[in-house]
Amino acid sequence: MVIVTKTGTTAEEVAAIEERIRSEGLKPHRIEGARLVIVGVVGDPSEDFREQMQIFPGVERVVRISTPFKLAGAGEGRPATRIEVGGLTIGGGSTVIMAGPCTIESREHLMETAQQVKQAGATILRGGAYKPRTSPYSFQGLEVEGLEYLKEASLATGMPTISEVMEPGLVGTVAAHADILQIGARNTQNFPLLKEAGKVANPVMVKRGPASTISEWLMSAEYVMAAGNPNVILCERGIRTFDDSTRNTQDVAAVAVAKRLSHLPVIIDPSHGTGVWHLVEPLALAGLAAGADGIMVEVHPSPELALADGPQSLTFENFDLLMSGVRRVAAAMDRPLSELVSA
Ligand code: PEP
Ligand code: MN
Numbered sequence: 001m002v003i004v005t006k007t008g009t010t011a012e013e014v015a016a017i018e019e020r021i022r023s024e025g026l027k028p029h030r031i032e033g034a035r036l037v038i039v040g041v042v043g044d045p046s047e048d049f050r051e052q053m054q055i056f057p058g059v060e061r062v063v064r065i066s067t068p069f070k071l072a073g074a075g076e077g078r079p080a081t082r083i084e085v086g087g088l089t090i091g092g093g094s095t096v097i098m099a100g101p102c103t104i105e106s107r108e109h110l111m112e113t114a115q116q117v118k119q120a121g122a123t124i125l126r127g128g129a130y131k132p133r134t135s136p137y138s139f140q141g142l143e144v145e146g147l148e149y150l151k152e153a154s155l156a157t158g159m160p161t162i163s164e165v166m167e168p169g170l171v172g173t174v175a176a177h178a179d180i181l182q183i184g185a186r187n188t189q190n191f192p193l194l195k196e197a198g199k200v201a202n203p204v205m206v207k208r209g210p211a212s213t214i215s216e217w218l219m220s221a222e223y224v225m226a227a228g229n230p231n232v233i234l235c236e237r238g239i240r241t242f243d244d245s246t247r248n249t250q251d252v253a254a255v256a257v258a259k260r261l262s263h264l265p266v267i268i269d270p271s272h273g274t275g276v277w278h279l280v281e282p283l284a285l286a287g288l289a290a291g292a293d294g295i296m297v298e299v300h301p302s303p304e305l306a307l308a309d310g311p312q313s314l315t316f317e318n319f320d321l322l323m324s325g326v327r328r329v330a331a332a333m334d335r336p337l338s339e340l341v342s343a
Contacts, residue, residue: 204232259290276311
């Protein structure tokens with residue numbers, strides 16, 4: 001961190017700035033310019049201290065030098081994180097395919113979808129049991145019953161699973177039934193939830209909030225990691241913008257930015273990113289071309305009958321078509337599809 005003083009700041013004010021830095025257990029390093037003084041701060045200043053110094057007498061501005069993402073940040077020479085889950089690797093040069101229904105609707109519905117997406121090449125089964133619905137009158141999910149079906153489908157197909165957890169008190173329950181916990185877009189800054197997800201052994205996928213900057217999104221991942229869980233996956237699922245031709249605006253650039261700022265795997269979710277089934281393929285492929293470590297896609301046997309997110313869900317046939325494009329782009333990117341060991 002570097003503190004730039006205002007022109008005309010007195011020697012006493014500079015001395016007070018230096019004294020304040022020392023009182024934090026940090027070391028000031030003064031550089032005298034012709035018109036102003038710059039004080040370097042040696043050590044590891046906290047965010048709170050940085051904010052306080054912005055309004056300290058004589059301070060013009062405070063410049064952050066090191067990354068605030070101590071654990072999630074790319075760091076010097078930090079290798080890409082590889083997450084091992086259910087015999088599968090996420091990150092580190094492969095492409096992972098997560099697919100399944102938005103919402104688990106029944107045992108048969110999930111089982112049929114699981115078999116079909118597996119046959120087409122998916123290796124992680126998605127399915128929501130606790131659903132964050134905009135309206136309280138919309139279907140809210142099968143809850144524990146749904147999680148039990150998810151576990152059964154996982155045993156039947158050999159696919160590890162991912163499911164959303166919406167409240168801290170349910171982290172243990174979801175973690176006992178699903179291999180990966182999903183923190184949904186609406187909960188991406190639910191800090192008690194992030195801290196709780198940091199306490200379990202399951203990997204955690206943190207979605208980007210509809211109004212989160214990339215920094216805020218990475219900070220959400222940092223929360224999970226700071227609580228003790230290093231196995232975090234980032235997921236770009238579209239953000240809220242002025243354009244209303246898609247449900248959200250898929251920020252493909254965010255994939256490339258997150259890959260540059262962080263060592264964590266990044267997944268693109270073009271289903272929520274666009275909200276339109278026929279835009280899922282182009283955005284999935286664009287995400288992979290931008291460097292994503294995988295995709296998450298919603299699939300339904302009859303999207304027109306889906307209890308949630310039908311307009312963005314792919315039929316089995318369209319998922320098959322998507323997979324042939326995915327295979328070509330993954331090969332072109334030199335990131336082969338991650339295979340299930342048992343498959
Ligand atoms: C979902 O994955 O079904 C979901 C609700 O996603 P998001 O949190 O991105 O809206
Ligand atoms: Mn959905």
